Amino acid sequence: MARRRPITTFALVGALLTTTLTLPVPAHAAPEICQNPSDPGEVNTETPWHQRWLAPQRVWPFSTGAGVRVAVIDSGTDSSHPQLAGRVDSGFDALRNAPGGDVDCVSHGTAVASIIVAARQEGVGFHGLAPDATIVPIRVSERNANESTDTAGATVGGAVFAQAIMRAVEDGADVINMSVTLYRPDPDVQRAIQYAVDNDVVLVAAAGNRHQDGARPDPVPYPASYDGVIGVGAVDQNGARIRQSQIGPYVDIVAPGGAVVAATRLTGHAAYDGTSFATPMVSATAALIRAAEPNLSAKEVTRRILATADPARGDAARGYGSGVVNPYRAVTERLTSAKPVAQPPLPEVPVDAAAQAREQRWALFGRLALWIGLGLATVAVAVAVLAALLPRGRRTRWRPTRPAASPGDRPEIDEPEEVFFRVPTSTSRE
Structure with a gap:
C-alpha cells in the first residue's frame, strides 16, 4: 500500500527550504531534546464517548487500516507508549533537520497519533480507530496547544511546515494529518500541499480553535483553507459544535473533539478539547478506506468521507460542513454516478394444483x-x-294488559273532602 517517492525531488526542495530554518541543530540524544516535558496521565479504563459514537469495531471486519501509512505532522509521537509500540516509525524531526520524530515532549502529537492507531489492551477503555495503520511522525513543534486555542501553530514557520509535508510524501505517507495550524498563507506551504495532492495523498487538517463568537470573522486557518485539504471542525458528545471550533467555508466535516480521551507521552491518557483531536478521527477514516480499497484515488477517498457523513445539528454555514464523520459508512457504502440498473423480473411462482384444490x-x-x-x-x-x-x-290468557305501576311511581293526588247534603223528600208551599 505504501508508495515510495523518488528521494531526488525531496532532496532538492528540502535543501532549499532548510536554508530558511533559524533553529540550530542540537547534537543531543533524542530523550534530551525535551526541556519541559509534560507528565504522563492516568490510565483510562472507561470506554470514551467518541468510541461509543463512532463504534469502530463495526468497521474492523472490513478494514483495520493495515498497510496504510499516516503521517502525523505535530509535536512528535512517543513510540514508547504501550499502546503505540510497534505502530510508529522513527519519522523525521523537522525542527532539528534530523531523523527521530518518534519523540514527544508535550503529548500533543502522541494524543493525535493514538486516536488513529492505539492498540487495544486489557483493562484499557481507549483504543484507536485504525489500529493496524502505521504512524510516520514528523516533528515540527515543541509547544503544546492549550485546551482552547491551537497555539502550537504559532511556533511553526512556513518553511518548516512545508518541509514536513514534503518529507511525509517522500516517506510514503498515504494520509497526512495536520493538527497544527498557521493563520497566514504561506507560498512554501501551498506548494508543498500541491506536491502532496499531485502524489495522491489524502490531506486532513484542523479548522482551528479561534472562533470569535460573532465579534468578528474567524481567522482563516492554513492548510485547511487550501484546495485538496479536508478541513475538520469539532463537536461534543451532544453533537453540538464546541465553542472554540471555527466557522467558515474551510470546514468540510466535523468529528468528536470535545473532551475526547487520547494517550499522553510515556504512559496513560488524558481528556483533550479542540479541532486538533477531531482531525485524526477523519484521518483514521481515510486510512480505513485506503486499506479496504487501495485503488481509490485521494480525491475519491475524500468524496467518500464527505458523502457518507451523518447529518449534524447545524449546516455548513454554522461550522458543521457536510456533517459528522462516520467510519463505518465511509468504508461500506459505495458512490456511483451511473444510472440505476433495472433488476430482472421476479420468476413466476409455480402453481400447486393439489394445494389450490385443498x-x-x-x-x-x-x-x-x-x-x-x-x-x-x-x-x-x-x-x-x-x-x-x-x-x-x-x-294473561293472551289478552293485552297494561303494566302495573309500582307504588313509588304513583303520583300523590289530594282527594277532596266528602260533602254531605240532605235531599228533601217533600215540598211545602206557603
Whole structure:
C-alpha cells in the first residue's frame, strides 16, 4: 500500500527550504531534546464517548487500516507508549533537520497519533480507530496547544511546515494529518500541499480553535483553507459544535473533539478539547478506506468521507460542513454516478394444483360453517324469546294488559273532602 517517492525531488526542495530554518541543530540524544516535558496521565479504563459514537469495531471486519501509512505532522509521537509500540516509525524531526520524530515532549502529537492507531489492551477503555495503520511522525513543534486555542501553530514557520509535508510524501505517507495550524498563507506551504495532492495523498487538517463568537470573522486557518485539504471542525458528545471550533467555508466535516480521551507521552491518557483531536478521527477514516480499497484515488477517498457523513445539528454555514464523520459508512457504502440498473423480473411462482384444490375446499367448508353457525344462533335466539313469552301469555290468557305501576311511581293526588247534603223528600208551599 505504501508508495515510495523518488528521494531526488525531496532532496532538492528540502535543501532549499532548510536554508530558511533559524533553529540550530542540537547534537543531543533524542530523550534530551525535551526541556519541559509534560507528565504522563492516568490510565483510562472507561470506554470514551467518541468510541461509543463512532463504534469502530463495526468497521474492523472490513478494514483495520493495515498497510496504510499516516503521517502525523505535530509535536512528535512517543513510540514508547504501550499502546503505540510497534505502530510508529522513527519519522523525521523537522525542527532539528534530523531523523527521530518518534519523540514527544508535550503529548500533543502522541494524543493525535493514538486516536488513529492505539492498540487495544486489557483493562484499557481507549483504543484507536485504525489500529493496524502505521504512524510516520514528523516533528515540527515543541509547544503544546492549550485546551482552547491551537497555539502550537504559532511556533511553526512556513518553511518548516512545508518541509514536513514534503518529507511525509517522500516517506510514503498515504494520509497526512495536520493538527497544527498557521493563520497566514504561506507560498512554501501551498506548494508543498500541491506536491502532496499531485502524489495522491489524502490531506486532513484542523479548522482551528479561534472562533470569535460573532465579534468578528474567524481567522482563516492554513492548510485547511487550501484546495485538496479536508478541513475538520469539532463537536461534543451532544453533537453540538464546541465553542472554540471555527466557522467558515474551510470546514468540510466535523468529528468528536470535545473532551475526547487520547494517550499522553510515556504512559496513560488524558481528556483533550479542540479541532486538533477531531482531525485524526477523519484521518483514521481515510486510512480505513485506503486499506479496504487501495485503488481509490485521494480525491475519491475524500468524496467518500464527505458523502457518507451523518447529518449534524447545524449546516455548513454554522461550522458543521457536510456533517459528522462516520467510519463505518465511509468504508461500506459505495458512490456511483451511473444510472440505476433495472433488476430482472421476479420468476413466476409455480402453481400447486393439489394445494389450490385443498384451499378451495377449505374455503367452501368455511362458508358452510359460517352459514350453519348463523342459522343455529338464530334458532337459539328464537327459542329463548319463546321460552320467556309463553308463561306470561298463559297467565294473561293472551289478552293485552297494561303494566302495573309500582307504588313509588304513583303520583300523590289530594282527594277532596266528602260533602254531605240532605235531599228533601217533600215540598211545602206557603
